[in-house]
Amino acid sequence: MMSRGKARAHANIALIKYWGKRDEELFLPMSSSLSLTLDSFYTETEVVFDSKLDRDYFYLNDKLQSEFQTKKISKFLDLFRIKKDIKYNALIKSVNYVPTAAGLASSASGFAALAAAANVASGLNLGERELSIYARQGSGSATRSIYGGFVEWREGNSSENSYAVPIDDAKWDIGMVIVIVRKSKKEISSREGMKRTVDTSPFYNAWVKSSKKDLMEIKKAIWDKDLEKLGAIAEANSLRMHATMFGARPPIIYFKPETIQVMEIVKDLRSDGIPCYFTMDAGPNVKIICRLSQSKIIKDRLKERFEDEQIIISGPGPGISYL
Amino acid sequence: MMSRGKARAHANIALIKYWGKRDEELFLPMSSSLSLTLDSFYTETEVVFDSKLDRDYFYLNDKLQSEFQTKKISKFLDLFRIKKDIKYNALIKSVNYVPTAAGLASSASGFAALAAAANVASGLNLGERELSIYARQGSGSATRSIYGGFVEWREGNSSENSYAVPIDDAKWDIGMVIVIVRKSKKEISSREGMKRTVDTSPFYNAWVKSSKKDLMEIKKAIWDKDLEKLGAIAEANSLRMHATMFGARPPIIYFKPETIQVMEIVKDLRSDGIPCYFTMDAGPNVKIICRLSQSKIIKDRLKERFEDEQIIISGPGPGISYL
Numbered sequence: 001m002m003s004r005g006k007a008r009a010h011a012n013i014a015l016i017k018y019w020g021k022r023d024e025e026l027f028l029p030m031s032s033s034l035s036l037t038l039d040s041f042y043t044e045t046e047v048v049f050d051s052k053l054d055r056d057y058f059y060l061n062d063k064l065q066s067e068f069q070t071k072k073i074s075k076f077l078d079l080f081r082i083k084k085d086i087k088y089n090a091l092i093k094s095v096n097y098v099p100t101a102a103g104l105a106s107s108a109s110g111f112a113a114l115a116a117a118a119n120v121a122s123g124l125n126l127g128e129r130e131l132s133i134y135a136r137q138g139s140g141s142a143t144r145s146i147y148g149g150f151v152e153w154r155e156g157n158s159s160e161n162s163y164a165v166p167i168d169d170a171k172w173d174i175g176m177v178i179v180i181v182r183k184s185k186k187e188i189s190s191r192e193g194m195k196r197t198v199d200t201s202p203f204y205n206a207w208v209k210s211s212k213k214d215l216m217e218i219k220k221a222i223w224d225k226d227l228e229k230l231g232a233i234a235e236a237n238s239l240r241m242h243a244t245m246f247g248a249r250p251p252i253i254y255f256k257p258e259t260i261q262v263m264e265i266v267k268d269l270r271s272d273g274i275p276c277y278f279t280m281d282a283g284p285n286v287k288i289i290c291r292l293s294q295s296k297i298i299k300d301r302l303k304e305r306f307e308d309e310q311i312i313i314s315g316p317g318p319g320i321s322y323l
Numbered sequence: 324m325m326s327r328g329k330a331r332a333h334a335n336i337a338l339i340k341y342w343g344k345r346d347e348e349l350f351l352p353m354s355s356s357l358s359l360t361l362d363s364f365y366t367e368t369e370v371v372f373d374s375k376l377d378r379d380y381f382y383l384n385d386k387l388q389s390e391f392q393t394k395k396i397s398k399f400l401d402l403f404r405i406k407k408d409i410k411y412n413a414l415i416k417s418v419n420y421v422p423t424a425a426g427l428a429s430s431a432s433g434f435a436a437l438a439a440a441a442n443v444a445s446g447l448n449l450g451e452r453e454l455s456i457y458a459r460q461g462s463g464s465a466t467r468s469i470y471g472g473f474v475e476w477r478e479g480n481s482s483e484n485s486y487a488v489p490i491d492d493a494k495w496d497i498g499m500v501i502v503i504v505r506k507s508k509k510e511i512s513s514r515e516g517m518k519r520t521v522d523t524s525p526f527y528n529a530w531v532k533s534s535k536k537d538l539m540e541i542k543k544a545i546w547d548k549d550l551e552k553l554g555a556i557a558e559a560n561s562l563r564m565h566a567t568m569f570g571a572r573p574p575i576i577y578f579k580p581e582t583i584q585v586m587e588i589v590k591d592l593r594s595d596g597i598p599c600y601f602t603m604d605a606g607p608n609v610k611i612i613c614r615l616s617q618s619k620i621i622k623d624r625l626k627e628r629f630e631d632e633q634i635i636i637s638g639p640g641p642g643i644s645y646l
Contacts, residue, residue: 202526202529202530202532202533202563203525203526203529203530203563203566203570205529206525206526206528206529206570207525207526209525210525210570232573235574236572236573236574239569239570239574239576240525240526240569240570242566242569243526243565243566243567243569243570244566246562246563246565246566246569247526247529247533247562247563247566249559250555250559251558251559251562253562253583253586255578255583256583256587257580257581257583257584257587258580259583260576260578260579260580260582260583261580263576264579264580
């Protein structure tokens with residue numbers, strides 16, 4: 001007995017950040033977030049439930065992963081197995097497609113693709129909203145990768161009403177330039193960073209409050225196709241997130257010297273009349289939101305300081321697709 | 324008719340930061356602060372009230388300053404002139420002594436030396452506490468430069484009770500290594516930065532509250548001569564101040580790539596068992612608090628990335644002296 005499913009999901013970059021959980025187990029966030037799905041980064045995953053397997057096997061980029069690495073995947077698949085009373089183990093094959101070994105977090109596209117593949121393999125056949133609830137329980141940011149374009153993850157107050165909603169298809173002149181400052185694994189995981197911030201930063205409550213306001217304003221800016229406004233809100237939101245970390249004890253600093261360099265270049269580009277805005281997640285890499293039609297100019301400027309392979313241009317990407 | 328006074332005052336570096344005024348006119352701060360006076364940086368100023376002068380003349384480092392520059396000095400001297408009913412104009416000669424053209428703020432030592440010189444020239448002969456109230460009205464941080472060693476500036480709630488108090492003479496193994504990252508004038512003045520932060524940062528109230536706690540704790544650490552504790556509090560306090568600026572709209576970022584570099588070196592030194600801690604003010608330069616006996620080791624490490632003249636060692640300095 002066996003059943004299979006295969007799906008693709010794209011990465012997303014938050015413009016209004018997800019930073020802090022109100023429920024660690026269910027991945028319920030402290031506040032809603034909003035992202036842009038990207039076309040340049042995606043994950044393809046196949047799930048096969050097979051009665052002949054003695055345990056779950058997880059291959060990432062054609063490499064068999066350790067039992068420790070597989071545990072998280074197994075736990076996630078259990079959500080589907082329990083729901084459909086599936087007793088079989090699974091073979092999971094996942095491939096991350098990124099232009100270079102970017103070191104960008106792949107947990108969003110990874111868990112979204114896994115959820116979609118398991119959705120088919122299990123025969124559960126959930127709709128997208130339901131699927132986003134499942135993806136959320138693998139990784140918070142995966143919630144948003146179910147949809148393409150601009151996507152809001154509504155915080156909700158229970159597992160059933162914390163899901164993603166598409167906001168705008170982003171089929172206008174919008175894109176991102178991603179600068180890979182460091183490939184190395186970060187010293188403090190997002191999970192740990194969030195927890196320490198929520199527990200110790202005196203700025204955390206004010207962040208949640210101001211982020212709610214940012215979300216309302218950025219949605220209006222998106223619907224108005226107002227890049228300047230959208231970008232300014234995203235940049236400020238990202239800095240406020242990092243401010244909450246600066247306030248933690250001990251403080252959390254993800255900035256590297258090159259992070260600041262990119263921020264300075266972005267500022268210079270704006271002075272030159274090119275609207276572009278930076279956003280940083282829990283790591284030193286910088287994502288620049290801009291007009292897709294101007295992304296080449298921005299990349300050229302960045303190449304004065306960074307290597308070609310460190311700079312990746314991406315347009316808006318689609319939601320999950322079944323393969 | 325003429326009368327003269329001359330004095331020297333040393334710079335100070337805040338470990339618990341002064342960031343935000345509750346009264347712009349009187350320089351009343353939102354919260355108390357605490358600093359270490361430094362021996363390597365000081366200002367010597369002479370004030371001569373002279374009936375023959377047609378206006379105030381202000382020489383800084385032997386260079387006659389513009390009338391615009393002189394205005395602020397004149398306004399400050401008026402505090403003394405009004406008090407003692409002096410009708411004469413003044414000749415002010417001020418010299419900043421710094422190891423290099425460091426670009427470090429000299430307003431603290433500047434206004435403390437000016438206040439002390441005017442104190443003598445006017446015949447007002449205030450005691451040190453009173454003098455710190457006067458100095459405060461030239462520049463907030465000048466309040467603390469009246470005394471040597473560790474100094475607290477008590478916020479108070481009126482001009483009369485917002486003054487400096489010596490906390491500890493710092494005659495133990497403590498010092499600072501100052502890294503001059505950029506000499507250029509900063510784009511946003513402290514005054515403007517403070518105001519924007521108070522007006523727009525959602526983190527400001529939490530900062531004031533947490534800073535009060537830091538102050539209590541750092542005083543205990545000073546009295547215990549506990550460098551590790553003192554340093555950790557100072558570093559976190561400084562980062563929280565910068566976090567409030569990240570939260571402002573538009574955001575204020577004083578960090579340069581080299582600022583982060585120094586922070587990383589400090590972290591590495593600590594990993595190597597050398598207790599040292601960074602603090603930054605409203606600018607990109609970094610001050611490292613450490614044992615004076617280990618300051619050479621720290622400087623040597625910094626010299627792998629910075630020029631010798633960018634790195635200045637200083638021990639604790641004395642309060643004002645009359646010359």
